[in-house]
Amino acid sequence: MFAQFLDEMAPLPQSIRPDQRSLLGAGIAAISAVFALATAVSAEPPPAKAPVPSTPAPAMAAAKKIDFEAQVLPILKKNCLSCHNATDAEADLVLETPATIAKGGEDGPVVVPHKGNESLLVKSAAREAKPYMPPKNNKVGAEILKPEEVALLQAWIDEGATGTVKAKVRPVKWHPLPPGLHPILAVAVSPDGQYAACGRANQIFIYHVPTGQTVARLTDPKLADKSGRSGWRSSAQRDFVQSLVFSPDGKVLASGEYRMVKLWRREPNLPQFTLGAEPATALALSPDGKFIATAAKDNVIRIWDSAAGKQLKELAGHSATVNALRFSPDNKRLASGGADKTIRVWDLTTGQNTTQVEAATEVSALAWVRDGKQLASAGGDKSVRLWDIPTAADAPLTQAKELTGHTQPVTALVASSDGKQLFSGSSDGSVRQWAVDSAKQVRQMDHGAPITALALSPNNKTLATAGGNHARIWNAEKGQQLGEMKGDHRASDRLDRATQFADFAKAEVAYWKDAVDAATKLQATKADAIKKATDAVTAADKAVTDAKAALEKVTDDKAKPAAEEAAKKATATKSSAERVLKLAQESAKEAEHRTADAKAASDKAAATQQTADTEVEKAKKAATDAEKAVRAVAFSPDGLTVATAGEDQIVHTWSAENGAGFDTFPSQLGGVQALAYAADGRIISAAEKNGAIVWRSGPNWTLARTIGTGDEKSPLSNRVVALDFSPDGKWIATGGGMPSRNGEVKIWNAADGALVREINPSHSDTVFSVRFSPDGKLLATGSADKFVKVFDTASGKLVKSISGHTHYVLCVSWRATGREIASSGADKTVKLWAFPSGEQIKSIEDFKKEVTSVRFVGYGGELLTASGDNRVRMLKEDGGNLREYGGSKGFIFSTALTPDGKIILGGGQDSVLRIWNAANGKNLFSLDPPPVEAPQKNASISATK
Known part of the structure; x- marks a missing residue:
């Protein structure tokens, strides 16, 4: 149905029929519809419809020759290939091609060319000969063949059982997307929880998780400034974004589309330009954001164009270091103060020093108040002075008021946007809020260290204070502390992660210690069993010897049969004892291997714990060392x-x-x-050993490379619907394949895009999920063929094939221990499997629709699930409901969570990216898609090859 649906949809025009639109909201049909509508790609001609016979097989033989691939193979795929495929050939029988069918199985041939009624394949399917195939109540949902299907199979064999299986590729033709079709099929979150990515149609959006702000819309330069496919310009891909995953270091985002993977690299934060070469001592940005003022060690003030970094003016006059700069509210004047004890006001149009005054002490801070009518200054005399700005040319500043209360020098000033409130910070560690008109103190806040800088948010509601080894944020209207900023949050995050892993490593040591104890006890039990079995063999051997000796002494013919029977029984007892001994020895050998494996794992766990503990200590030191003095603070234009x-x-x-x-x-x-923030979000910093730096606004994401060509020559045969990075970030695994024809699993070098390994055969149908094990040595996959499989990444060999789902397997996940795999599927279940045994631990069936996503959370056994019934849930280890994450209004296709399990993402049919706090279920952000842009004339994308 899936392949047929795609083929039938390929030629459709831009509009969607109502019956097709209804498919978008339901299960795998929904996925099929989205895949088809994403590009309306037709990569092959639609298969011919299988005829429904109304006449006996002989009559059919006279008709047009039967096409195996188009007519017979779909029947086998639906009902037979789950058990008889190249990867999992039950009874050594593979029914994928005429050639493999001709080879037969472990019981010999299953077809006799030109004799369909004599072929076991037909007899089994028709329930005329055992084994009946497919069996009733099978685990994979295969159905008994219909009479017309059996007749078609027989007719094909009567024709000679020939044919080929070869996908016919034809040029790709891209069609416009239907208006408003922008579901989120894939989401991802960076490991540090800073950035979230989601795909909407052929767009990729990057968000800043803590603020919910859009930071980037990724653009493929070849697709820039074009619209008509999604209603948005500057597309990231031609096809729907099918899959997304961040690299372990968060610097690369991989996206999957039709026959291609794109790798987007986040460039480091780099300077846009440097303002001068002299070390900067002070910095200010004009209220309109057009000008930057800097002061250098040469005591000269320079005015710069903020957009281009071009110097506009030099203001010379101070005879010592300039400590403070402030633009007036009207952008026309600049105030400066310095170690020469002077306060100067400059006309920015002429560059002239229009007025000045000499203060009692060195000037360390300035602020404009009362709509620019007054200037506040502070310095080493513990006071804040308010100066009237003269209206007459060349008139001096005159002191209007003095604000006292600090017990140490005042080091920082900041005023509200209307100039009616003034905040002062001092070396005494206090921040005081003043009402300018009355010159009275409103409140006091204690920073806890000498103040070096103050900043006020654009809406005047939040105050930031800096000094000592930390900065703090306050509710400026109430004086309440909101948070503290100290050290390097990256070092703190590393410490948190290292501590979590150390706890996990400790638990693993305890687990393997118990495993060693259990294995040792078992080995001792097996040794006792061997001793008992050996004693039994010895006793049996003596009994045989005695019975034979007794038989030799018998001379009476009447007594001889009894003696012979006794000897026979003794021999049988001996044989039985020897078999028991052999089994005991084999069991003991197995127990010995288990003990050795447990000890090796225990030693490895102990070494890991030691390393983890060492890393914790290093992380603690790094976090402590990062707590250095904070000198500057600034708010972004949006205040966030x-x-x-x-x-x-x-x-x-x-x-x-x-x-x-x-x-x-x-x-x-x-x-x-x-520090200062430009109006467009760029940061400007002034440092001791160079000029002021204007940093590029970011983060900056660029297309670094592609894997696959996107056309019929691509090494990727179809849509890449599954992606995963190896834990070390060196490899990328891709999953996909031709629906109902073959699964495709490949491993690529992330650095250069080279193919490392193709796992072939993998699955007999589309691979929907690929996941590296925690150590990167194994790769788990889930497929439309209903199997979960595990492959060795080094060799590509199949390690384990797990069956139990009765419909498509849509997602797989490893537990951090590597001893459990979770899988979810279109059969509305989540299943837990023990690894490497493959035994089912539990099946969770509390879902009303397809379970599209399942993920283990952190280092524990909780599970994050998403399903088509609009639900995102956290499940306990026992499968019970732990927490709901609400708000979703449509079919949910994808979820993601940070490695520490603190942040959860979800996206689906309604095109809204939701971000939740995992611990309490709070919806942090619901991020809607931007408005659809007006399409440009003649801007539709066509990719006909």
Whole structure:
């Protein structure tokens, strides 16, 4: 049905028929519809419809010769190939091609060419000869062949049982997508939880998880500035985004489409340009964002164009270091203050120093208040002074008020946007809020260390304070602390991950210790069994010897039969004892191997724990070492992000809501003295050993390389619906294949895109999921052929084939221990399997529709699931419901979660990306798609080859 559906949909025009649209909301039919409508690709001619015979087989033989691939193979795929395929050939019988059918199985030939009624294949299918095939109540949902199907099979054999299986490839022709069809088929989240990716139609959106802000829409340069397929310009792909996965380091995002994988690389945060070569001592940005002012060690103030980094003016006059710069609210003036104790106001149009005054002490901070009518200054005398700005030319600044209360020098000032509120920070560790008009203190906040910098959010509601080894954010209206920012959040995250892994490693040591104890006890039991069996053999052997000796002494013919019977029984007893001994020895040998394996695993676990403990100590030290003095702080234009910097020579960004760490901008060539945010989100930093740096706004994602060509020559035969990176990030596994024809599993080198290994044969139908084991040595796969399989990644050999699902297997997941696999399917179940035995641990059937996604959470046994009944759930180890993640309004196709299990993503039919807090189920963000853009004339994409 899946292949037939795709073939029938290929020639359709832009519109969708109502009956086809209804398919989008239901199960695998939904997946089939989305796959087909994504590009309306026809890679091969539609198979001929199998005739429904109304006449006996002989009459059919006279008709047009039967096409095995188009007519017979679909019947075998539906009802036979689950058990009789090249990977899992039950009874050594493979029914995939005429050639493999002709070879027969372990019981000999199953077809006799030109004699269909004598062929076992026909007799078994018609229930005329055992074994009846397919058997009733089979595990894979195969159905008994219908009379017309049996007749067709017989007719094919009567014709000689010939034919070929070869997909016929024809040029690819791309058609426009139906308007408004933008389901999310794939989502991914970076391992550090910073970025989320989702595919909508042929678009890829990157979001910042902590803020929910869009940070990128990925664009393939070859598809830029074109629309007409999805209603959005600048597409990432031609086809629907079928699969997404981040690399373990979060720097690469892989996306799968039709016959191609694209690797998108996140470029490091790089400077856009540097403002001057002299070390910067102060920095300011004009309110309109057009100008940047810097002061350098040469005591000269320079004005720069913020867009191009071009120097516009030089303002000379200070005779010592300039410590503070502030643009006026109207963007026309600049105030400066410095170690020469002077406060100066400059006209930016002329570059002239229009007024100035000499303060009592060195000036360390400035702020414009009362709509630019006054200027506040602070310095080493513990006071804040308010100066009236003169209206007459060349008139001096005159002091209007003095604000006192600090017990140490005042080091930082910031004013509200209307100039009515003023905040001052001091070396005494306090921050004081003042009402400017009344010159009275409103409240006080204690930072806990000498203040070096202050910043106020654009809406005046959040205050950031910096000093000592930390920064803090406050509710500026109530004086309540909202969060603390300290050190490098990356170091803190590494410590959290290292601690989690160390706990896991400790649990593994305990597990393998118990396993060794159990194996040792079992080995001792087996040794006792051998001793008992050996004693039994010895006793039996003596009994045989005695019975034979007794038989030789018998001279009475009447007594001889009894003696012979006794000897016979003794011999039988001996044989039985020897068999028991042999079994005991084999069992003991197995127990010995089990003990050895358990000890080896135990030793490995102990070594891993030791390494993990060492890593924890290193991470602790790194986190502590990162806690250096913070000198500067600034808010982003939207008020959602706070930037801090200082002695560690790195600019850090944090959540303005709770202080959670975001991003970093490294290598400052010296401690950072000052920070500012441009209107477009660029960060500007001033450091001790170079000029001010303007950083590119980011993150910046670029198309690094592609795997596959996207056409009929591509090494990928169809849509890449499954992707996974190996734990070390060196390999990428792809899954796909021709629906109802073959599964395709390949492993690629992530660095250069070269094919490392093709696992062939893998599955007999499309592979929907690929997952590397925690150690990267194994690859688990799930397929439409209803099997879960595990392959050795080094050799590609099949390690285990697991059956039990009665419909497509849509997702597989490894537990962190590597001893369990979870699988979910279109049969509305989640199943847990022991590995390597393949035995089913449990089957969870509390689902109303297809279970499209299943993932183990963190290092535990909880499971994250998503299903077509709009539900995203966390399940306990016993399969019970632990938590619901609500809000979804349509069929859910994909989920993702961070390795620590803290952040969950989900996306589906309604095109909304939802981000949840895994611990409490809170919906952090529901991210809607952007509006559809007006299509450009003659901009539809065509890829006819």
